[in-house]
Amino acid sequence: MKRSRKTLQPGRQRKLLSLLSLPVFAFLVVPTLIVVPVALNNSRYITFPPGGVSLAAVQGFFADQAWTSALSASMQAAGIAVVLGTVFGASAALGLHGRKFPGQQAVVGLVLAPMIVPTVVLALAFYQFFISVGLVGSIIPIGLAHAVIATPYVYLTTRASLAGLNPALVRSAQSLGAGMLSVFRHVHLPVILPGLISGALFAFSVSIDETVMALFMQSPGATTLPVKMFTDIQFNLTPKIAVSSALLVTVATIGLLIQVVYVLKRRSTARMMPLAV
Amino acid sequence: MATATLERSRPRAGGPSGSAWPRRRRRGGWLLLLAPIVAFDVLFFLTPLGKLVASSFTGGAYARVLADPLVTRSLVNTLTIALTSTVVTVVLGYVIALVLWRSGTVMRVILFAVVLLPFWTGILVKNFAWAVLLQDNGLVNDFLQNIGLTDAPIGLLHNRFAVIVGMVHCLLPYAVFPIFSSLTAIDGRLALAARSLGAGEVSVFRRITLPLSTPGISAAGLLVFIISTGFFITPVVMGGPGDMMIANEIDYYARQLTDFSGAAALAVILTVLVSVIAAVYQRVLKAGGHHETL
Numbered sequence: 001m002k003r004s005r006k007t008l009q010p011g012r013q014r015k016l017l018s019l020l021s022l023p024v025f026a027f028l029v030v031p032t033l034i035v036v037p038v039a040l041n042n043s044r045y046i047t048f049p050p051g052g053v054s055l056a057a058v059q060g061f062f063a064d065q066a067w068t069s070a071l072s073a074s075m076q077a078a079g080i081a082v083v084l085g086t087v088f089g090a091s092a093a094l095g096l097h098g099r100k101f102p103g104q105q106a107v108v109g110l111v112l113a114p115m116i117v118p119t120v121v122l123a124l125a126f127y128q129f130f131i132s133v134g135l136v137g138s139i140i141p142i143g144l145a146h147a148v149i150a151t152p153y154v155y156l157t158t159r160a161s162l163a164g165l166n167p168a169l170v171r172s173a174q175s176l177g178a179g180m181l182s183v184f185r186h187v188h189l190p191v192i193l194p195g196l197i198s199g200a201l202f203a204f205s206v207s208i209d210e211t212v213m214a215l216f217m218q219s220p221g222a223t224t225l226p227v228k229m230f231t232d233i234q235f236n237l238t239p240k241i242a243v244s245s246a247l248l249v250t251v252a253t254i255g256l257l258i259q260v261v262y263v264l265k266r267r268s269t270a271r272m273m274p275l276a277v
Numbered sequence: 278m279a280t281a282t283l284e285r286s287r288p289r290a291g292g293p294s295g296s297a298w299p300r301r302r303r304r305g306g307w308l309l310l311l312a313p314i315v316a317f318d319v320l321f322f323l324t325p326l327g328k329l330v331a332s333s334f335t336g337g338a339y340a341r342v343l344a345d346p347l348v349t350r351s352l353v354n355t356l357t358i359a360l361t362s363t364v365v366t367v368v369l370g371y372v373i374a375l376v377l378w379r380s381g382t383v384m385r386v387i388l389f390a391v392v393l394l395p396f397w398t399g400i401l402v403k404n405f406a407w408a409v410l411l412q413d414n415g416l417v418n419d420f421l422q423n424i425g426l427t428d429a430p431i432g433l434l435h436n437r438f439a440v441i442v443g444m445v446h447c448l449l450p451y452a453v454f455p456i457f458s459s460l461t462a463i464d465g466r467l468a469l470a471a472r473s474l475g476a477g478e479v480s481v482f483r484r485i486t487l488p489l490s491t492p493g494i495s496a497a498g499l500l501v502f503i504i505s506t507g508f509f510i511t512p513v514v515m516g517g518p519g520d521m522m523i524a525n526e527i528d529y530y531a532r533q534l535t536d537f538s539g540a541a542a543l544a545v546i547l548t549v550l551v552s553v554i555a556a557v558y559q560r561v562l563k564a565g566g567h568h569e570t571l
Contacts, residue, residue: 021376024369029391031406032398088314095310118507120524121544129325148322209399212509226401245402252397
């Protein structure tokens with residue numbers, strides 16, 4: 001159907017549309033990409049376009065203990081979020097796959113609900129809650145909070161890959177004497193693996209970029225990269241913020257490239273829409 | 278109990294036809310799979326939210342916050358900024374979705390990547406980039422001076438314009454996805470029929486593409502509006518003192534005034550606002566016969 005539409009489309013209008021949309025695409029992508037050259041600027045001030053290339057800001061970033069400890073706090077929070085989010089999200093998708101039971105909608109709703117609640121509301125709720133249980137002051141509450149909001153993403157990506165599972169495979173494995181763990185390892189795991197990987201990537205990206213919760217629950221030893229950036233940005237635009245941004249853009253690009261390769265292999269752009277999986 | 282169930286269903290599962298195979302056989306199994314996530318969400322999601330709601334009803338918090346002129350102003354700010362950003366986002370998102378829809382497979386993947394790059398990037402990175410571009414000696418001001426539009430840098434940062442630019446940039450992917458899916462649902466033969474009857478490109482768009490993609494537009498509009506009501510970072514980084522939104526007010530009450538019940542009341546107000554809009558959103562989706570987007 002797509003092919004027929006293509007041949008129908010008169011070339012001139014298509015070119016005009018592409019031309020008109022060019023500024024919009026530039027608007028989308030240029031600001032994200034400029035942070036890399038800004039980070040490699042040789043000036044002590046933030047300028048764009050940069051005067052010359054230098055790694056001074058990058059070295060400055062890694063020599064600054066405040067920034068490196070922020071980086072390590074971010075990695076720890078993301079580690080907790082990825083592990084918990086992947087385990088909980090995937091088990092929810094497996095547990096809900098192909099089943100009907102009373103209250104199922106409620107469980108699905110509960111699994112997806114953290115996506116819908118505004119982050120600032122959750123941040124306040126977590127802040128109050130973790131203060132009341134005496135957990136604030138380490139990276140653990142931030143990691144747990146990130147796991148809560150990352151889980152729905154893993155659930156959605158895993159559910160999407162389970163949709164392609166042929167029930168006959170499970171049945172044959174069981175009839176051949178496979179136990180539950182064995183069925184999971186040899187039947188479910190290969191099917192859900194792409195969903196698991198992209199879900200884990202999402203979880204990582206959600207955690208590493210999340211600012212509001214991490215800001216509310218920050219403490220001297222648990223200040224994440226975005227929180228450090230947010231605090232510094234309000235005073236001055238420094239090259240170290242640019243280096244931190246470039247780092248995060250690099251992570252985003254790697255995640256995106258993995259996704260693109262996966263999509264090109266599957267030939268389905270639908271999988272690129274995280275909200276429509 | 279789980280073992281008993283397994284025992285009873287074993288002969289059935291082994292049978293050659295066995296249509297009820299997985300449900301019966303693994304009843305205990307799926308409960309074990311669902312237990313961790315339900316326990317986790319009850320403990321670390323519902324409990325904190327429940328405590329938040331409970332604390333909002335203490336000490337006359339609602340009366341107190343609603344009497345605060347700063348709160349009223351931030352509510353007005355939230356609605357006007359969210360509405361403006363939504364309109365701009367949906368219009369630009371429509372253009373992007375249209376181009377995506379009309380490109381070939383490879384081009385489509387490339388353009389999708391362009392849409393997804395900001396989606397994968399954190400809000401702080403994007404706002405920082407905009408701050409660099411819009412600051413007094415930034416690229417945009419340099420450009421405006423070079424082409425002779427102004428002599429001195431004009432203040433592009435720390436005002437409402439900057440907030441909306443920053444927000445639209447973050448929101449665009451959310452508008453593109455629903456619009457794109459409603460465009461792909463359009464039967465290509467309709468445009469073919471219209472053209473064979475002599476319709477030009479503009480009239481095909483106006484009378485076929487646009488009306489048939491309205492479910493996507495309304496879905497995108499409501500989704501974007503809901504997300505935009507909760508913005509916190511952008512007003513601080515890119516806005517001025519007069520551009521604070523409700524989320525900033527929550528932060529102010531919680532961390533500056535340490536008035537937790539007041540902050541909780543504001544959070545409940547924001548959530549109720551968003552939920553009401555989400556309910557409308559669901560209804561519009563149903564009325565439009567649009568398939569599930571979540």
